[in-house]
Amino acid sequence: MKNLISERVADFIKNYPPFNVLDVKSLYLLAEQVLIIYKEKNSIVFSVDENPHAHFYLVHKGAVTLTNTTTNTIIDFCDEGDIFGLRPLIANENYKLEAKAHEECILYGIPIEVFRPIAKQNEEVSVFLMESFASNTRNPYSKNQKGQLYGFDVDSDKNKDVNIPDLQLANYSKKLISCSPRTTIQKAAELMTKKHIGSILVVSNELPVGIITDKDLRSKVISGKHPITATVRTIMTSPVITYPKKLTITQAQMAMMKSNISHLVITEDGTVNSKALGIMSKHDVMVSLGDNPAVLVKAIKRTQKVKQIKQLRKSVMILLSGYLEQNIPLGLIAKIISELNDTCIKQVVELSLAKMNEKPPVKFAWLALGSQGRSEQLLHTDQDNALVFENVPEAELPKTTAYFLELAKRVTKGLNTIGYEYCPADMMASNPKWCLSLQEWNNRLSYWISNPGPNEVLMSSIFFDYSLAYGERDLLDQMSEHIFRTVEKYPIFLVHIANGALQSPSPTGFFRQFVVEQDGQHKDFFDLKSRALRPLIDAARVLILSHSIKGISNTWERYEKLAELEPNNQELYMACSYATKALLKFRTRQGLLHHDSGRFIELEELTKQEKMKLKRTFKAIKEIQELITLRFKVANILG
Amino acid sequence: MALFSKKSKHLPAFWTNYENRFKEKIAADLNEITFVVLDTETTGFSFDEDRILSIGAVKIKHETIAVQEVLDIFLEQEKFNKDSVPVHGLLKNGQRNCISEINAMEQFLDYIGNAVIVAHHAGFDMGMLNMALNRNGLPNLKNKVLDTGVLYKRTLIKTYLIQPKTNYTLDELAEKFSISKKDRHTALGDAYITAVAFLKIISRLKEKRKFSVKKLLH
Known part of the structure; x- marks a missing residue:
């Protein structure tokens, strides 16, 4: 039917x-x-x-x-x-x-x-x-026509994750941007700027006759040798070095080294006498190798569609598991991966802005909250974000809000496409309650801080772990200023937030055994996030706030700063800093292994050594919680 | 008691068959339960005045929908409300093969059996279907009913400061779960969108600590 x-x-x-x-x-x-x-x-x-x-x-x-x-x-x-x-x-x-x-x-x-x-x-x-x-x-080149089929023979030796540069074909940009030899240098430079490219092909009668790169512009034009009104013929490098397509990465690298150039022209038959198909730059070769964060950043920035970012995020994950395998210090890994994640978010905002019919009416800032805000997000998790825009006259407010909500909807949708799940609590800029003008945010923050119930503490705590993902830093700074001024007026708020930091369930029971989940889908698993990581994160936040330190949102950096400020507790703080990093590394490993968030851990799968390592971090958790209880006299006031 | 005598006297055989299928118990394993996800298109929103134009439904078992086993029926109309046509694009007795209300009910009951009914804002669809049954001298539906509007809200985390909206439209659900809105506002098209949303909602609810099949169907 x-x-x-x-x-x-x-x-x-x-x-x-x-x-x-x-x-x-x-x-x-x-x-x-x-x-x-x-x-x-x-x-x-x-x-x-x-x-x-x-x-x-x-x-x-x-x-x-x-x-x-x-x-x-x-x-x-x-x-x-x-x-x-x-x-x-x-x-x-x-x-x-x-x-x-x-x-x-x-x-x-x-x-x-x-x-x-x-x-x-x-x-x-x-x-x-x-x-x-x-x-x-058999075909080792089959990457291009990736079989896309059928569970095939086990003895097949094709493995996409193994990069053998000797065999793998290098990608090149097929969208050829070219100009004629009579174009002026200025026009060519404008075109290159508009298309974000570092080189432009000079074509005459469809045949490649020369190439201009950024370097030519610098050494031959800006130095004053040629005026910008001259034609490109006067400065182009000619003839060009041409190759046929199906060039492997190694071949391309060797060709570039041999002629000491950074761009190869790909033509139909590999000679200058046939039509140019594309340009292969050193950058393309690096992207094909795909193991370099700087190259990935550049590739992300060049994307035209959100879907392309999704592909690149896969490379980010490969990079991450490589780093973990090589045992690179976690602080460094987190910095690199957060930087890459930030670049992705920025690009999604850029692309969404380009799709809007109008330019933003006023300045705005896109805030990353939660783990991304703390630069501790290594695996794909939920998106938590907010948007703040400059104050506008009351009459303009509905229109302005509508514009930014529309923008936020596009951005959150784009983030979802590249792998960030929607926040189940709807803490996203696409929610009208999280897309506000500076004045509206300040009012809301004042309310949370002056009326601290458990939820208000939770909400405002999110705003102490934020970072700027896109837009005006100034707006963010004004919000921070406001928060700190208000907290000074209501010191009791710190006690509430300290109390909040002690609410996480304990990781070990009376006999020092692991406490596992009692029911639900994760029965008998250990909840690494709420039992081990969260207490450390919460404690760092309240302590750093009590010292009125702004601008550090990363947990281990907060502990390092605390160690500096309170030399008598240095040992404990350093232990906490270490424990946070160790736990995060542990979580990321587990997450990569099981292809999930790494939050729940099956204890039976752990080795004795791993269990010991985990338990050592619990000692730091216990001690830091005791310190908070004493310092903020939580029991006295709330008890 | 009155109910008893009524039952055996006037009710047609297809109703008895339908009723008999409830002697089977609903399976305890989520995967063994048959769900029928349905949507009705109507001439309007009044239970008394308006009529069902079409019923679309898909069956889910083992998280699988068989394209062959769908229900797509169109009803003959006496009353015709011009205002609702632009929404559904269904013209009175258009090119579709239309059947009488009683025949539609027979086919419908035969299709659903004792399956668990799932619909978005189910109250409305159930109301319309029960009215149609009552008009033909039949009692109300006996199936268990789940509402994707209600279930979706359970997947959200509740906090005091961010209250979930009281109402989520099927369009919003389709957007949240990236489901194509093709064929929206046809009964079968909406039923399919609801079905995919339902599967995604259930997989999210299963993550929750207190999920059980028993509670789901209470």
Whole structure:
């Protein structure tokens, strides 16, 4: 029976091979028999040695990883539109790989019984299948045409995570920006600035005749040798060095070193006598190698679409796990990864701004709150953010608010696309309560600080851990000023916030055993976040506030500052700083291992040594909590 | 007692069949439960005055929707409210194959059986369906009902300062969960959007400490 849903399914699958070559009738026949399957993140679609299902799968939403469980390597990563699990059905054998939902997924299950006759009749489909099976087994270059298929042979040696620069093809920019030899230098420079590029190709009759780079502009124009009104012909480097496409990373590197240049021109047949296809710069080579944060920052800044950032965030994760493996100090890792995350957020705001019909009516600031605000966010977590804009006359307020809410909606949606879940408490700038003018924020903060109940303490505590993600620092500073002035007027607030810092449940029980969750999905797991990390974070916040120190929001840096301010407690503070870093590292490792937030830990999986390490950090937690109880006399006032 | 005598006398066989299916107990395992996610398009919002134009429904079991097993029925209309046409794009007796109200109820009851009904702002759909049943001398539906509007709110963290909105529209849910709004405002299209939202809501509720199937269906 043809219906709306089958039309919807057909509409999607017709875009992807091999369904794109099917005639409309077969397409609908197939679509009507499809199962639409929802898979939670990390759930198994099929496991090794399982009998073949009656369906193979097409990813509609989300992503699926195919893993070889014996070597524990990820063989393929299937995105939207990719097929998997077909080969075992055709070969009539059990699954050889494990398929697991990498993200929350919607899959289409396509019945093999309906597909088989269609595939047999249609020659193009059979050819496609044979080619894909064949290329998946041997071709080391198959990255480009990434098979996107079928759980294939275990003996396949293709592994996408291994970068062998000798074999891997280097990417180059195919969007060629060029000018003619008669263009003036000024025009060319304007074009380069507009397109954010460091080099421009000079083309005559479609053939590449020369190239101008930033360096040429500096050494030949700014130095006064040539006026900006001269033509580019006078300063271009000519002839250009050309290469055919399919250049591997190593080849490209060698070519650049050999001629001592930083740009190669890719032409159709590899000579100057054919059409230019693109330019490969040193930067492109670095991105292809993909292990350098500076290159990633540059690549993120160049993105035109939010989806492209999502791809780059994957490289950030690879970088992170590499750092952890190499045991680089966590403080340093956190700095680099936070910087990369900040760049991503900034770029999302930039792209969203570009999509708005008008420029912002007044200045504004986008604030990162919570763990991102403390520069402690290593894994993808929820987004917590807020927006503040300059004060406007009352008559303008509704219009201005509407503008920024619209902007915030776009940004939060973009952040969601690149992997930040929406905040379940709706603490996001897209919420009208979190998108306010400076005056409105100040009123709200004053209220929270002067009427401290448990919720107010929680809310205002979020605002002590913020950082500027985008926009005017001045607005942020004014908010901080206001907070500190108000806190001075209401010293009791500190006692409340100190009390709040003692509310986290204890990590160990009476017999010094780990306290695990009693019920729910995480029964018998240890909650690392609320039992170990949060007490340390909360304690650092209240102590640093009591010293009226602004501008440090990172927890271990706060402890280091405290150690400096109170030499008699130096030992304890340093222990806390160390414990925070150790716990965060632990959490990040666990998170990467299980592909989740790393918050809940299965104790049985830990080694004796790891357990000892965890317990050592608990000693610091206990001592810092005692210090807070004594210093702020929490019991006396609230008891 | 009055209820008893009424039951055996006048009720048609398809109602008895429907009723008999409730002798089976609902499974305790979430994956074994059949959910029917439905939406109705109506001529308006009055239970007395307005009528159902179409019913769309999909079945979920094992977190899977079979495209083949969907319900998509259109009803013959005596009364026709011009105002609601632009919203649904459904013209009176348009090109669709329309059936009488009683036939629609027969098909509908046969389709749902003892499944758990899921709908967005379910109260309205249930009201319209029960009115249609009553008009044809049949009692109210006996199925358990879940409302995605209510369930979604349970996934949110409640704090005193940020109160969740009292009401979330299907459009808002679709946006939150990145579900395409294609075919919005057709009964089956809305039922599908609701179904995907429902699956995503359940997976988030399962994370919560106090989740149990029993409580969900209380």
